[in-house]
Amino acid sequence: MQKPLPVLREHIPLAPRTTMGLGGPARYWAECASLDEMRACLTWAAGAGLPVQVLGGGSNVLFADAGYSGLVLKVGLRGVVFNGATVEVAAGEDWDGLVQCCVERGLAGVECLSGIPGSVGATPIQNVGAYGQEVKDTIVAVRVLDRQTLAEVAFAPAECDFAYRQSRFKGADRDRFIVTAVTYRLDAGGQPQIRYPELRRHLSGEHPTLATVRDAVLALRRRKSMVIDPQDPNSRSVGSFFLNPVIDAEAFAALKGRYPRIPHFPAAAGVKVPAAWLVEQAGFHKGLQRGAVGISQRHALALVNRGGTTRQVLALAAEIRDAVEQTFGIRLEREPVLVEESGR
Ligand SMILES: Cc1cc2nc3c(=O)[nH]c(=O)nc-3n(C[C@H](O)[C@H](O)[C@H](O)COP(=O)(O)OP(=O)(O)OC[C@H]3O[C@@H](n4cnc5c(N)ncnc54)[C@H](O)[C@@H]3O)c2cc1C
Structure with a gap:
């Protein structure tokens, strides 16, 4: 094996570097603060025949209990450059810090995405969204390092295949690119967007500003x-464990016949049904405990770690998925990324 690089560390625990607090150690770990460091690490790992797992804030990832036998590359790129209503942000910056900064500058477009943990570089991966806003609506460019050629290239939004919690970076090109920077175009002096009834109710009687919408979103999320x-302890999670399924109109009509009060929302490719409702109806309630893992006391979609293991979380997730499928004929899809010990 070639001589290790100065940035490389060995046998680093991964659990404290994730919001769920699960997973064994990384055989190798490197926090890269420059593109050159990233390129050197990728070249070294290729030479050593090791897989590489990219990590941001660790809020949407589940590492195996045995850990990771390759190199975990933490994206540590920093820098925020505002140019009027456009901002180019390095991938390692904190997402919520950026949202706060935009709100303070009177720039609309991301205020409903307040409080989402993680890094800027991860936001295009699953087209982060909440309360009726998605990053795809403000992203104008995604700069990436191609892990094969080591060249930096930029993608326009149309090239990113953004969809509900999905993009080319999570789909067809999973693990091919490292996002290095994202450019967002916001709306200077624009009005806050209030699309969700829950948010509207919370703000009723107020003339909403970007700041009051941010505060309201944070308050609702904290609850x-x-x-x-x-x-x-209920926030020791990866957020929602399952995506909200989108089903076609015919399947939805059949379901509504059986469950007239089923909540639903219009979606691009059919009807979106809240996964939390399906989970609760299938008999899995908030606060449920299975060994040292369970369901959050405050949200039926958040699986929480109460001192358990990744294996226990996956077993509970499989139990829930199977029960929902048996009850409704809908197979729930996992939202977080599962990283096996030896890579995928
Ligand atoms: C309490 C809580 C609430 C949440 N609420 C929401 C929500 O409302 N809406 C929502 O959409 N998500 C939500 N999430 C999920 C999560 O916060 C987002 O998906 C976030 O964007 C993940 O960022 P991260 O930096 O932590 O990514 P990580 O968990 O570190 O990584 C996630 C995936 O992205 C990849 N990745 C990360 N950075 C890069 C990069 N620079 N280049 C290439 N690949 C990269 C990783 O390899 C991995 O596959 C929530 C999570 C928690 C814990």
Whole structure:
């Protein structure tokens, strides 16, 4: 094996570097603060025949209990450059810090995405969204390092295949690119967007500003433990464990016949049904405990770690998925990324 690089460390615990607090150690670990460091690490790992797992804030990832036998490359790129209503942000910056900065500058477009943990570079991966906003609506460019050629290239939004919690980076090109920077175009002096009835109710009687919408979103998220808080054991999660399924109109009509009160939302390719409702109806309630893991007391979609293991979380997730499928004929899809010990 070639001589290790100065940035490389060995046998680093991964659990404290994730919001779920699960997973064994990384055989190798490198926090890269420049493109040159990233290129050197990728070249070294290729030479050593090791897989590489990219990591941001660790809020949407589940590492195996045995850990990771390759190199975990933490994206540590920093820098935020505003140019009027456009901002180019390095991938390692904190997402919520950026949202706060935009709100303070009177730039609309991301205020409903307040309180989402993680890094800027991860936002295009699953087209992060909440309360009726998605990053795809403000992204104008995604710069990436191609892990095969080591060249940096930029993609326009149309090239990113953005969809509901999906993009080319999570789909066809999974693990091919490292996002290095994202450019967002916001709306200077624009009005806040209030699309969700829950948010509208919370703000009723107020003339909403970007700041009051951010505060309202944070308050609503805290109530559901959807803001990371070390004092709140219900926030030891990856957020929603399952995606909201989108079903076609015919399947939905059949379901509505059986469950007239089923909640639903229009979606691009059919009807979106809240996964949390399906989970609860299938008999899995908030606060449920299975060994040392369970369901958050405040949100039926958040599986929480109460001192357990990744294996226990996956077993509970499989139990829930099977029960929902048996009850409704709908197979839930996992949202977080599962990283096996030896790579995928
Ligand atoms: C309490 C809580 C609430 C949440 N609420 C929401 C929500 O409302 N809406 C929502 O959409 N998500 C939500 N999430 C999920 C999560 O916060 C987002 O998906 C976030 O964007 C993940 O960022 P991260 O930096 O932590 O990514 P990580 O968990 O570190 O990585 C996730 C995936 O992205 C890849 N990745 C990360 N950075 C890069 C990069 N620079 N280049 C290439 N690949 C990269 C990783 O390899 C991995 O596959 C929530 C999570 C928690 C814990």
